Amino acid sequence: xxxxxxxxxxxxxxxxxxxxxxxxxxxxxxxxxxxxxxxxxxxxxxxxxxxxxxxxxxxxxxxxxxxxxxxxxxxxxxxxxxxxxxxxxxxxxxxxxxxxxxxxxxxxxxxxxxxxxxxxxxxxxxxxxxxxxxxxxxxxxxxxxxxxxxxxxxxxxxxxxxxxxxxxxxxxxxxxxxxxxxxxxxxxxxxxxxxxxxxxxxxxxxxxxxxxxxxxxxxxxxxxxxxxxxxxxxxxxxxxxxx
Amino acid sequence: xxxxxxxxxxxxxxxxxxxxxxxxxxxxxxxxxxxxxxxxxxxxxxxxxxxxxxxxxxxxxxxxxxxxxxxxxxxxxxxxxxxxxxxxxxxxxxxxxxxxxxxxxxxxxxxxxxxxxxxxxxxxxxxxxxxxxxxxxxxxxxxxxxxxxxxxxxxxxxxxxxxxxxxxxxxxxxxxxxxxxxxxxxxxxxxxxxxxxxxxxxxxxxxxxxxxxxxxxxxxxxxxxxxxxxxxxxxxxxxxxxx
Numbered sequence: 001x002x003x004x005x006x007x008x009x010x011x012x013x014x015x016x017x018x019x020x021x022x023x024x025x026x027x028x029x030x031x032x033x034x035x036x037x038x039x040x041x042x043x044x045x046x047x048x049x050x051x052x053x054x055x056x057x058x059x060x061x062x063x064x065x066x067x068x069x070x071x072x073x074x075x076x077x078x079x080x081x082x083x084x085x086x087x088x089x090x091x092x093x094x095x096x097x098x099x100x101x102x103x104x105x106x107x108x109x110x111x112x113x114x115x116x117x118x119x120x121x122x123x124x125x126x127x128x129x130x131x132x133x134x135x136x137x138x139x140x141x142x143x144x145x146x147x148x149x150x151x152x153x154x155x156x157x158x159x160x161x162x163x164x165x166x167x168x169x170x171x172x173x174x175x176x177x178x179x180x181x182x183x184x185x186x187x188x189x190x191x192x193x194x195x196x197x198x199x200x201x202x203x204x205x206x207x208x209x210x211x212x213x214x215x216x217x218x219x220x221x222x223x224x225x226x227x228x229x230x231x232x233x234x235x236x237x238x239x240x241x242x243x
Numbered sequence: 244x245x246x247x248x249x250x251x252x253x254x255x256x257x258x259x260x261x262x263x264x265x266x267x268x269x270x271x272x273x274x275x276x277x278x279x280x281x282x283x284x285x286x287x288x289x290x291x292x293x294x295x296x297x298x299x300x301x302x303x304x305x306x307x308x309x310x311x312x313x314x315x316x317x318x319x320x321x322x323x324x325x326x327x328x329x330x331x332x333x334x335x336x337x338x339x340x341x342x343x344x345x346x347x348x349x350x351x352x353x354x355x356x357x358x359x360x361x362x363x364x365x366x367x368x369x370x371x372x373x374x375x376x377x378x379x380x381x382x383x384x385x386x387x388x389x390x391x392x393x394x395x396x397x398x399x400x401x402x403x404x405x406x407x408x409x410x411x412x413x414x415x416x417x418x419x420x421x422x423x424x425x426x427x428x429x430x431x432x433x434x435x436x437x438x439x440x441x442x443x444x445x446x447x448x449x450x451x452x453x454x455x456x457x458x459x460x461x462x463x464x465x466x467x468x469x470x471x472x473x474x475x476x477x478x479x480x481x482x483x484x485x486x
Binding site for chain 1: 359375
């Protein structure tokens with residue numbers, strides 16, 4: 001919005017509408033290019049680190065595909081790019097309460113022709129424990145300067161289980177979601193949604209997001225590459241990436 | 244069933260029906276007494292180990308109350324007995340896919356007059372991380388001789404999160420669920436339920452239970468007391484308890 005407004009104001013009153021539209025289209029092109037680049041970075045990372053010579057299983061949460069981001073998406077874009085390289089199957093978690101995994105991600109996986117199964121969110125740790133998952137890959141909504149990651153509620157539990165079983169936990173998003181002005185996850189407000197989404201009759205906790213501390217994140221993938229701890233120095237900002 | 248059959252056969256053909264009924268009623272009385280005893284053991288344990296001087300919050304999963312067991316139940320029986328001693332609030336997880344937490348446990352908590360809130364299963368780890376939970380207490384369906392615990396799917400994820408945040412994770416059931424003939428959780432078959440419970444259109448993993456290894460279980464509570472690792476020597480069997 002800031003970019004579009006600045007371009008419009010700089011163009012003056014006569015050319016304002018065209019300039020705003022041109023800037024918006026430039027942002028769209030950049031975002032499509034970013035999705036393609038981060039998918040390549042993530043697929044190369046997974047291909048290099050997952051066991052060779054067999055079908056690998058990637059678990060994902062919520063939706064981070066073409067319905068959520070440009071191109072084939074962020075987390076799901078990485079999975080799709082990996083499937084271009086080698087056989088992959090995906091376990092998609094439902095993502096209660098709004099079931100974006102069950103409603104969106106499995107639909108996208110079907111369109112992509114990637115073998116997949118749906119699981120209730122709370123089955124994920126048991127599936128990890130019994131060796132049915134090779135890596136966890138999700139998108140993210142926002143990352144703080146120190147690498148703490150905010151994403152759909154449930155992401156944190158997957159990160160804890162992944163760590164407990166020494167599985168890689170990768171999060172994927174464009175650098176536009178890196179927020180250098182937010183020092184850590186403690187400063188990220190967590191939206192508390194209407195309790196009516198899960199119950200009309202009873203009190204309910206209904207946080208939309210949770211925060212995964214940086215120390216549980218194996219790597220953060222953006223269009224600028226694969227970033228590892230310490231994230232305060234490795235994470236690019238949009239400004240740095242563009243300059 | 245074995246006890247009722249043995250009592251009936253021992254009574255002979257004329258008194259068979261009455262003997263079967265008397266044995267069944269004896270089992271019921273024993274189970275009610277077991278529920279009362281395990282609730283007292285668990286409440287004393289929680290009261291002694293949770294922070295004094297403030298309301299404590301216990302998280303539970305699925306239903307382990309009066310609708311699932313005798314008396315006020317097992318896990319929920321402990322919580323009810325704790326609420327008799329001090330102020331308690333409860334976070335009940337939904338327990339997808341059949342939502343026994345959302346449908347049964349919150350109803351029971353309302354009847355018991357215990358303050359409570361419902362949360363989607365995958366919100367639990369984030370609530371634990373942000374300090375909103377003091378202990379996790381659940382029932383269990385079966386425990387192996389080594390202390391590995393099978394319970395409603397999602398229990399394992401709570402155990403992993405509890406360990407990650409150094410919270411106590413207590414499981415509660417009568418000694419009739421201790422299975423000395425099963426060496427470990429690896430020998431407990433996990434029921435895979437109909438995928439139609441979570442999706443009509445897509446492939447799905449739908450395990451009904453998961454197994455929590457004994458090393459994540461802070462204590463197992465039965466009517467015989469509070470049992471701690473190593474469970475292979477501390478767990479009572481029904482036979483030992485009755486003798």
